[in-house]
Amino acid sequence: MAYNIFFLNCSLKTSDETSNTQALIDKVWSLYEERGATCTCERLADYLVHPGVTADAGEGDEWPGILEQIKRCDVFVLATPIWMGVRGSLAQLAIERLDGSASNTNALGQPPFINKVAGCIVTGNEDGAHAAAGTTLYNLTHLGFSVPALADCYWVGPAGPGPSYIEARGDKHLYTNRTARYLVHSTLHLASLLADQPYTYDINALDQEAKSVSAT
């Protein structure tokens, strides 16, 4: 089976500018393709995405087009730069819009992203990758995504201002190249498991059970 990988590049820059985050995405992309997966990628900054916590913010809002691609994928890889030690504002925006899109549950009451796998890519010229990836992957589990072992790949340079991924030749950085491979193999493995055996538990029934033991 050919799995669909969707990368969302949350760089602050539009596609007419070079994105360090994109450079690392491209590397991971080629590793996915080697494994037979089909990749697509969107740069969030290229779209007009309204702030808010709804699935569709109305006229002019281009989030619904992004959302469709997330709904179609098997593996969702959110990629973000670090700004001031945490994930960038467009990554936060994407998470907020995803949160607004999660109430549309299936017949079992499961969130729409159940049975999808999440991964994370982070680049920054220094410090903040754990915060960015950790917050993001955890948020995604709340939206129904599953996170395999070794599900993130990042590059950061040493303390303080300095060159970013491309200029610093991050493409030659061993740790990043190792974890790029783990990310690909781990997410594909978990995607195959969930394709064969999705979560089948009934959230509606569990909610009823929880109500019966809780205060009214």
Next chain:
Amino acid sequence: MAYNIFFLNCSLKTSDETSNTQALIDKVWSLYEERGATCTCERLADYLVHPGVTADAGEGDEWPGILEQIKRCDVFVLATPIWMGVRGSLAQLAIERLDGSASNTNALGQPPFINKVAGCIVTGNEDGAHAAAGTTLYNLTHLGFSVPALADCYWVGPAGPGPSYIEARGDKHLYTNRTARYLVHSTLHLASLLADQPYTYDINALDQEAKSVSAT
């Protein structure tokens, strides 16, 4: 198959004192047992665990006994109180000791906790559950654990000092009771998938491949 669940209660209190975190563990425990799982639990404060990042810190160190139980389980649920907005010091200690225990890889170069599933329980009288659970679950993926959708259950009260889980009748709190159920069902589902089909990719081979494309 009867899965083994291991709870590590990282309360700052020893077992002769009432632990709010334990009260929530007990609730989740009974839900696991209803599903046929076998549960065990240790209170970290009951043991002499040396600080450091080794698997065995030598004479008097009781971490190796805890580690054995983690190695035997299918689902590892780290449970922690919140202190000052983040996980408690004993949860951090457990993560540090786990990190020190992760270099002992298998024949494929995989970390010793690969194919195990992680969940998280958090209690606090107020704010900090996302930080505590997010950091913990993310750390555990770096150690080889997999995290399913909806893998944490927490209780916190409103802003500022106030009663804790037991006194506040957190056992009647709907959201906590709902997520307790999701945690149990999600972790058991993922445990069954990984029991049938473990991660088989060869980290040693991937590391070699990464070396060949990286700077020397």
Next chain:
Amino acid sequence: MAYNIFFLNCSLKTSDETSNTQALIDKVWSLYEERGATCTCERLADYLVHPGVTADAGEGDEWPGILEQIKRCDVFVLATPIWMGVRGSLAQLAIERLDGSASNTNALGQPPFINKVAGCIVTGNEDGAHAAAGTTLYNLTHLGFSVPALADCYWVGPAGPGPSYIEARGDKHLYTNRTARYLVHSTLHLASLLADQPYTYDINALDQEAKSVSAT
């Protein structure tokens, strides 16, 4: 002396919608006015603020108008809702734009926000205030702001979805009302100290000294 307080409301909603964060701002505002301070407030969502890390992102970008108000104030209070356990995307956007505005140093090499005081207001229907306020206040110290004791005021409800500040009668919540007062008194005290005795150390000279002991 009448200090100038500038609130930046980073709600995701524009001014034609009710903002819970604004309701708490209004409370703090009146406490500042009781102490003789002059308050102004902008809702970031009302403006077209481009993503990026520059002081002025060119045509149509309305950040420069916000920035002017921050430059004129003595106390800057960033107010943000919580989304998915952390500060909202517009708060992150404001911090990124402030970061892009910090390179414009004074004659001593100090950042433009030196001698200004920072405070933080956070509202959310549950968990995440420590993460939102902590990240924000820390970021602001990197941009030159000083943070007094007890510099944040927040309201959150108990775990899980639920009513927000206004509906939940957060205006009657003791902890929030106490910390609102501490925030006002602390920031005004520190503002008066820095008005009398600004930071006078020469960053340019220190940078030279650092260069002389560092690798070339």
Next chain:
Amino acid sequence: MAYNIFFLNCSLKTSDETSNTQALIDKVWSLYEERGATCTCERLADYLVHPGVTADAGEGDEWPGILEQIKRCDVFVLATPIWMGVRGSLAQLAIERLDGSASNTNALGQPPFINKVAGCIVTGNEDGAHAAAGTTLYNLTHLGFSVPALADCYWVGPAGPGPSYIEARGDKHLYTNRTARYLVHSTLHLASLLADQPYTYDINALDQEAKSVSAT
């Protein structure tokens, strides 16, 4: 006036082992001494400090001796290694014990650490300095400490495992050497301001006022 600086080294290692965090403390120490300040330092791992949130945990607990030194200092610099992307367990332990020591307020209801200044030093072989310093400095403001502009100094290397501060010649890293100087000058300036003009507002009175507007 000669200010008293107290460094608390929260390395996981006792003093018979080399601490990278200590190496950076020593650098900052000498910069403080050049400015006429008096420095003392303790390694927390050298002491038997019980977990918990009390000022004195009873027989054998050596926290009270550390606490005395914090009470005597003008500037408290908490120094911590990074483990798994956040501050180490002993830093968390110190913050928990400080929290347990903060209820002993003065006649105005102010916490015992009011009018003291906080700074932070972080070392790690990679990523996590913002998380470690941000959480720590923010926690300290809740305990009464004030945080000046540019109050932290850290060293981290690039992504992934690698040499630590000493081996990597972090003593030659420009950014770290610059921020070491800012930390010293900023904390001393704020210490001098607070020595001359301490916070004088009456927390007891503000608490009464808050009670009168809050729900009973």
